[in-house]
Amino acid sequence: MRDALGDHLVSLWRFALILSRRRDTAEDLVQATCVRALERADQYQPGTRLDRWLFAILHSIWLNEIRARRVRAGAGTVDAELALVFDGGEATETNILAAQVLSAIGALSDGQREAVLLVYAEGYAYREAAALLGVPVGTIMSRLAAARERLAGLKDE
Template sequence: MTRLWRYGLLLSRQRHVAEDLVQATCVRALERAGQFVPGTRMDRWLLSILHSIWLNEVRSRRVRQGQGLVDADSQLSVDGESVAQTHVLAAQVIRRVDALPEAQRETVYLAYVEGLSYREVAEVLQVPIGTVMSRLAAARVKLAEYPPLHTVPNPFTGERR
């Protein structure tokens, strides 16, 4: 559940929406339990369901606003910064990753935070594996453009960590 909630929060940027996404994911998984293939990873299946629900929500929101069908990738970009972090280096990394386009950010999250393989990420996002590799490569290039991370001096020794 924690992994689903983190992914829902990454997509929506709002706690209450993330909670709703997790609940909807659980309901849909129970309704479609017969579609789960024994021997496969349930977490990947649940992440895929959550992703699908989110895309449907983005599309329906656009329709309700009278803007018709739109490319979901263009609507997944959300401005804003995540909650303040206690560790300076972690906060810097999070800000840099957060500045990536949504498709890259989502792919980086699934591959590097959740530890899914490229193939698993492709299945969750319902894109070709080449698209996953391309998004990760583009994200690495973008992240490499930043100057080195700033370290914080240890208040006791003065050394940088």
């Protein structure tokens, strides 16, 4: 399990960053996911997709964090643009476009952001994303359609 986790860290971090919109929170989520996966490695069913199991753990931890924040009341979020770090190198134009895209994705509703990341960035099938998030497939399709409509304005700009 320990060796297999390393293959999924980048995807987990990307998902955590989309959910939390904060680098530090994303890192904490990934770390908590890895700890829980190691602690509960016996619950993983060999032959199934490890990444799907890890994403489900991360999503569960995130939902618990959201509930805890509501109880504590006061922890805010940071815009996606502030979560990016630019090195000022030769790819400035690409980084600007990436910041615009991430900002637009960050402006989507939580459900739309989750669906966009899982389906478009991580390559999950609609059914897989629906199962991971615990929603019907039609909900994923609806969220993606709404997200595409909102993001279509970027293309014109």
